[in-house]
Amino acid sequence: MRQRADERTRVGIVARLWAAFGIFGVFWGGWGALLPDVQRQVSATDATLGRALLFIALGAIGGMLLAGRVADRFRARTLLPGALAFAVTIPPLILPSSLPTFLVALTVMGAASGAYDVFINGSASVYETIYDAKIMGGMHALFSAGVLVSSPLVGVARQMGAGPAEVLPVLAVLVVIVGLFLPGVDLPTSTHESRARVRLTPQLMLLGTLCALAFLIEDGLLSWSAIHLERTLGGNEIVGGLGPGVLAGSMVAGRALTQAVSRRFSERQLIGASGLFGTAGATVFALTSSATLGLAGIALTGLAISVVAPLIFGVAGRVGGPGRQASSIARVSTIAYFGFVVGPALVGGVAGAASLPVGLLVMTAAALLLAAGSRLMPV
Numbered sequence: 001m002r003q004r005a006d007e008r009t010r011v012g013i014v015a016r017l018w019a020a021f022g023i024f025g026v027f028w029g030g031w032g033a034l035l036p037d038v039q040r041q042v043s044a045t046d047a048t049l050g051r052a053l054l055f056i057a058l059g060a061i062g063g064m065l066l067a068g069r070v071a072d073r074f075r076a077r078t079l080l081p082g083a084l085a086f087a088v089t090i091p092p093l094i095l096p097s098s099l100p101t102f103l104v105a106l107t108v109m110g111a112a113s114g115a116y117d118v119f120i121n122g123s124a125s126v127y128e129t130i131y132d133a134k135i136m137g138g139m140h141a142l143f144s145a146g147v148l149v150s151s152p153l154v155g156v157a158r159q160m161g162a163g164p165a166e167v168l169p170v171l172a173v174l175v176v177i178v179g180l181f182l183p184g185v186d187l188p189t190s191t192h193e194s195r196a197r198v199r200l201t202p203q204l205m206l207l208g209t210l211c212a213l214a215f216l217i218e219d220g221l222l223s224w225s226a227i228h229l230e231r232t233l234g235g236n237e238i239v240g241g242l243g244p245g246v247l248a249g250s251m252v253a254g255r256a257l258t259q260a261v262s263r264r265f266s267e268r269q270l271i272g273a274s275g276l277f278g279t280a281g282a283t284v285f286a287l288t289s290s291a292t293l294g295l296a297g298i299a300l301t302g303l304a305i306s307v308v309a310p311l312i313f314g315v316a317g318r319v320g321g322p323g324r325q326a327s328s329i330a331r332v333s334t335i336a337y338f339g340f341v342v343g344p345a346l347v348g349g350v351a352g353a354a355s356l357p358v359g360l361l362v363m364t365a366a367a368l369l370l371a372a373g374s375r376l377m378p379v
Contacts, residue, residue, distance in 0.1 A: 013127060014135060016185045020079060020120045021139045023178040024113075025146020027090070029248075030171050032147075032222075033154035037163045038093070042102045055103050057341045059110025060117070061334050067115035068330025071122040075326075076185040082119040083179025086112040090172040094165050118333060122326025123185055125317030129325065136310035137258025144252040144306070148245070200331050203319050203378050207312050208335025210271065210377070213370045214308035215339030216346070217278060217301065217363045221247050221285075223344035224351075224360065225298055228285070232356055235291040246295050247302040254306030267311045268377045275371025277304035282367050286360035301363070308370070309336070319378060 044052060071078050089109040096102035124139050154167055225243030229235040261270060278301050285297030313329050320328025343363075351359030 010131060013185050016181055017124055017139055018142045019178045020182055022142040022146040023175055025143035026150040026174060027171050029147035029150030030154040030167060033151045034164050034167055042096060042099055052103055052106060054341055055106040056110035057337050059107035060114030061337055063111035063114030064118050064330045064334050067118040068327035071119050071326030072324055075126060076123045078119040079123060079182035079185055080179050082116040083175055083182060086116045087172045087175040090168050094168050118326055118330045121313050121329050125325040125329060128314060134259045134262050136314045137255050140310040141252050141255030144248055144255055148248040148252055204328060204331045206376055207316050208332040210370055210373050211309055211312040211332060211336035212339035213366045214305045215336050216343035216366050217305050219340045219343040220347045220363050221298060224347055228356055229291050229294055233291040233294050239291050242295060243298055246298045250299040250302030251306035254303040255310060258307045258310050267315050268374055270307055270311060272371050272374035274304045274307050275367050275374060278367035279364055282363040286357050286364060
C-alpha cells in the first residue's frame, strides 16, 4: 500500500513538472509567432529587432545567476512564485510603443524567464537524484511540444485578427493556471545537502560550452532556415514555414527518445553521436540545392542536437551534488545562453561576408566541436 502511494506521489510530481516545462514552451512558441506584430508595434527594422531581442538573453543570464542558489535552498517551493513572477512580466510586452520601453520590458521578462528556467530544470534534476530516474529528456520534449502546438495556434489567431493585446494576456493566464498546480511538486529533502557556493569549475565550463554549441545550432536554424529554404533553395512561403516546424517536430521526437536511449548509452556517447549526426544534417542543409533535402537536413540536425540540453543539465546537477543541483545548472545555463545570443548573428555575419550557404556552415563547425568536446565530458 505504501509503495503504491509512493508511486502515485512520483507520478503526480512528474505530471506537474511536465506541465511546468510544457507551458514554458507554449509561451515561447506563441511569442515567436507574434514577433511580426510586435515589430510593427514598436516600428523596428529587422536589424533593430534582432538587437532588441538580445535583451531577453541578457535579462535571462542575470535571472539565472540569481535563481540558482535560491532554487537550491527552497527547491520546488520556487516553482509557484517563479511561474507567477514570469506571468506578471508578460502583459507589459503589450504596452510599449517606443523602443526604449520595449527594451526594458524585454529585459524584465528575460530575467523572469531565466529564473523560471532554472527552477524547473533544478527541480527535475533533484527528482533524478532522489529517485534515480531519467526524466530530463521527457521534460525537454514537453517544452518542444509546447512550442510546436502554440506557434501554429497563435498563427491562426493572428489570421483571425488577434494581436499581442489579445494573445499575450491569454498566455500569461495559462502560465498562472499551471503555476497554481506546482505546489504539488513535493520533493523530499536530501540528508546530505550542502550550502557551499558553487564554483564555476572546468567541468561546468565544459558542460556549458557544449550546450552553447547545441543552442547555437538550434537558434541558427530557427532564425535562418525559412530564409534559406525560400531565397536559396527556391521554396515558396509554405516550404519556408516548414523549416522551423520540422526543427521543432524533430526535437520533440528526439527528446522523447532521450530517456530510453540514455538507459543504454552514456551521456558522453550520446553527445558525441549528436555532434556527428548534427554535422551531417547541418552540412546537407547548407550545401544541398533541393528544398526537400534541406528539410531532411533540418530534421536530422534537430533530432541529433535535441538530446544535448537535457543530458547536459542532468550531468550538471550530478556534478553539483545534493543541495547544489540548481546552482550548477544555473552556471551551465548562463554559459549555454551565449549560444542563443551569438548563433543567428554569427551565421548572418559570415553570410554577409561570403554567402548564406557558407554562413550556415558555421553550424557544421559547431556540431564538429560538439562531437570533439564530448570526449572531455565527465563520465
